[in-house]
Amino acid sequence: MGYQCVDCLEQARTDWQRRRPTTRSQFGAVIRPGQRPVVTFTVIGLCVILYILQLVSDTVTAALWYAPLQTSSWTFEPWRMLTSALVHSPSNAMHLLFNMFAIWFVGRSIEPALGRLRYIALLSLSALGGSVAVLYLTPALTPTLGASGAVFGLFGALFILMRSTGSQTGGILTLIAINVVISFVIPGISWQGHFGGLLTGALCALLISKTPRARSGDPQKDARRQGKWQGLGLAGVAVLLVALTALGMQLVDPYT
Structure with missing residues (x-):
């Protein structure tokens, strides 16, 4: 009988947890106590590992950088x-250190507020937006590299998200x-990538923050509906960037 009572209590606790309302951020992310910014740490770890490989072999850098x-x-x-x-x-460890510190500093605040999927989309689209700006505004043979586009995307997104919460x-x-001033003052910095990342990150955050929260009385259903519209908005940004890339491809001239 003792075992049965323990089993009953455990089952009751499990049922209560399932029925307990899920706490969500204003942007639809599930808030969990002690939640770690796993995506942020993963991106930092990946960049550090690749940097070590770059020091070992120049072919890694040449295989991954981007030029129009x-x-x-x-x-x-x-x-x-x-x-x-x-x-x-x-040749510049500060390039890596600054970007990783910025991602850690801003990302650990944004990731829990948006949730991992929205955050991954924000980072990816900001990086892509930076490269699209490089495509249009940089000479065809000039290589560009670094997480600065994604970093500026986080800056732009943080501004919009903070505004939306007052x-x-x-x-x-x-x-x-x-x-922005540093981007223009210090030689060798891709202000184009910063500009594109900043605009894209701000646009993504605007779409996420302006998606209305449904009020049907069913929190889970409302969260799914909000997430659906946010996903469609982010997909629209991706389509726009791909279309701009396709258009920009026709303008590349290696002889200028």
Whole structure:
């Protein structure tokens, strides 16, 4: 009988947990106590591992960086528009350290608020948006690499998300302004990638934050509906970036 009572209590506890309302952020992410920013740490770890491999062999850098010529009628390697965000200048460790610190600092706040899938989409689209800007605004043979496009996407997204929650945005605006100035003052920095990432990240966050929360009385159903519309919005951004890439390919001229 004792075992049966224990089993009954355990079953009752499990049933209660299943029926307990799920706490969600304003943007639809499930909030769990002690939740770790797994995606943020994974991206940082991947960049660090690739940086070590870059130090071992120059071929790693050459295989993953992006230049506009690599999305043209001469060379078609579109995956580089994303892989270039994972590699950094082997001769400048500060390039890696700054970007990883920025991802850690901002990402650990944004990831729990958005949830992992939305956060992955934000990072990926920001990196792609940075490369699209490079495609249009950088000479065809100029290689670009680094997570700065994704970092600026996080900056832009954080500003929009803070505005949507009524938080003070003076700090993030100052941070963005300082980094924009640095982009133009220090030689060798791709302001084009920063610009594209910033705009894309802000656009993604705007679509996420402006998606209305349904009020049907069923929280799970409402969350699914909100997530569906957010997903469609982010998919629309992806389609736009792909279309801009297809158009930009026709404009690449390796002789200019």
